[in-house]
Amino acid sequence: MTPNEPSQPLPGNGAEPTANPAPVPIWLVLVFGALVYWCQLYLSAHAGGFSPVVYTPYASSEEVAAANPQDPGARKRAMGREVFEKTCYLCHQLNGLGKEGIAPPLVGSEWVLAPHGDRIARIALNGLTGPITVKGQEWNLTMVAWRDNYSDEQIAAVLTYIRTKLGDNKASDIDAALVKAARAEPHPGPETTDELLKIPVQ
Numbered sequence: 001m002t003p004n005e006p007s008q009p010l011p012g013n014g015a016e017p018t019a020n021p022a023p024v025p026i027w028l029v030l031v032f033g034a035l036v037y038w039c040q041l042y043l044s045a046h047a048g049g050f051s052p053v054v055y056t057p058y059a060s061s062e063e064v065a066a067a068n069p070q071d072p073g074a075r076k077r078a079m080g081r082e083v084f085e086k087t088c089y090l091c092h093q094l095n096g097l098g099k100e101g102i103a104p105p106l107v108g109s110e111w112v113l114a115p116h117g118d119r120i121a122r123i124a125l126n127g128l129t130g131p132i133t134v135k136g137q138e139w140n141l142t143m144v145a146w147r148d149n150y151s152d153e154q155i156a157a158v159l160t161y162i163r164t165k166l167g168d169n170k171a172s173d174i175d176a177a178l179v180k181a182a183r184a185e186p187h188p189g190p191e192t193t194d195e196l197l198k199i200p201v202q
């Protein structure tokens with residue numbers, strides 16, 4: 001017997017067993033890829049930007065603030081900020097100071113800061129067109145209506161946000177009931193200042 005010969009008989013036909021490196025099946029690659037992709041989607045939807053203060057079931061710090069029961073106004077302001085930073089800032093700017101030729105300022109605006117919200121509720125719901133004087137400057141543009149984009153609660157929230165959180169604006173909160181009542185009055189087309197000035201806000 002030479003040193004290379006097996007001491008025991010080989011099984012089967014006597015061929016030595018081999019371990020072929022089989023290629024990874026393509027379905028496994030696809031399933032794994034899909035899993036990784038799903039994980040990324042899941043994380044971006046639920047990980048709250050990896051903020052240490054955001055836990056399940058909340059997906060973002062806004063949701064955490066909105067659910068904070070310690071400050072009853074926090075939820076409203078958080079919702080208002082969300083609407084503002086989704087829509088209104090596009091023209092009125094994030095700081096609320098407006099932009100020449102685009103939109104008048106909300107900070108310091110006598111319309112925004114009026115004691116009652118009856119006029120701004122109608123502006124937000126129905127839109128506004130034609131000349132309007134804001135802080136002594138005349139604007140003559142058009143704003144579309146937001147009534148189909150947002151609920152009474154959301155409009156009340158964004159109006160509260162611009163009255164209490166933008167710049168140094170300090171005015172009272174706006175109630176969803178006020179917005180609901182204003183919405184119930186049919187108004188084809190945008191408001192004009194002539195119409196609005198007939199509505200008392202003192």
Ligand code: HEC
Binds near residue numbers: 103144
């Ligand atoms: C596409 C641009 C645009 C967006 C978005 C927009 N506005 Fe306006 N807004 C205007 C323009 C333009 C005017 C002035 C219209 C005029 O000259 O008659 C105006 C006027 C106003 C006024 C009265 C004038 C003032 O400055 O106090 C308020 C209040 C107001 N907008 C609130 C809002 C709120 C709240 C939102 C978000 C829900 C919003 N706007 C989104 C363009 C916009």
